[in-house]
Amino acid sequence: MKERGTRTRSTLGLAGFLVVLVTALGAHAEPPSSTLPGRKPDSWEPWGAFLGRAAHTAVGIEYSARHPARVVFLNTASLSRIVKEGKLGDPERLSELVRLLRPDITDTSARVLFEVKPDNEKSHAEAREQARRYLAALNEAVDPDKKLVGGTGFEGSLFLEFENGGALWQLSWRTPEPGVTLYRWSYRRKKPHASWKERAAQKEEALPREEVEHRGELAEQAIRAAYEGGKRPKGFQGQVYLPGDCH
Known part of the structure; x- marks a missing residue:
């Protein structure tokens, strides 16, 4: 009974996390201030969304590039897929509420996880909570000797x-x-x-908004290329000068 009660509280906690996540996504869907270059004509998003996507692309690919021999899942992979393809345990142990959630970086070889957010106080707290929730969900489904923890020591430019x-x-x-990776964009004047x-x-300097609106369509594409x-x-x-070029 004690174990069942613990699992029930955990499930309710994860349910609450989902409610917060859906609410946040709904907030992002409010009418934005501008269109993003490079998107379909009828696609509208806040201009800052492009920077977030470009940052997640770069940080995720850089982690994979640094660890080519490891099994690494980026934010297109669900918890269910991570458990199954990472050979961590039985994905059926994941509740319906959490199995489709997608952490930003999950390294099943090193058994570490990272949640990537902008470098500010609010996002820092959100990243800490999301990483904790993802780890709790995964560690209920994985085998006892394959528990995951928050990753450390990952930085770059x-x-x-x-x-x-x-x-x-x-x-x-x-x-x-552990488990919290924070990014920021900055700008240098023309010379x-x-x-x-x-x-x-x-x-x-802070990245000017007009720079983002003028060049935002190229950032993610150029980094990926x-x-x-x-x-x-x-x-x-x-x-594009990757971290290896910046030493």
Whole structure:
């Protein structure tokens, strides 16, 4: 009875988490202030959504690139798939309420998990709570010797140069506590004829909104192409300097 009561409280807690998650998603669906470049004509989203997607893409792919021999699931994989394909246990142990949830980074070889959020106080707290909930759900379904914990020691930085001497964006991330990875975007002013490293040494500034609206369509595409060795997106005349280039 005690075990059943514990499981019931856990399930109710996860249900509450889902309610909060759905509410948050609903809030993001409110009428935005602008269209995002590169989206379908009838697709509307807040301009900042593009930065979030680009950051999640970069941070997730970078983690996978650093650990090519490991089994890593990014935020397209559900908890059910992670348990099954990661050979952690029986996905049927997951309740219907949680099996479709998708953590940002789950490394089933190292048995660690990361939740990726913007680097601010509110998002930090949200990341901590989501990581805790995901770990609780997974660890109820996995075998006793395959429990997961929050990952640590994951940090890095990359730069996007849009023209020679033109706009320079930086994406950096850190993991201040187990399971919580926080990212932020910053900007360096134009400085013609200067190398990207010289401009990277300039004063860091907040990324201007007009920069995002003007160049946002290229950020995620350029980052993905740089990691995957694909063709650079149309209209992108600059370079992507990945973490290995930034040392």
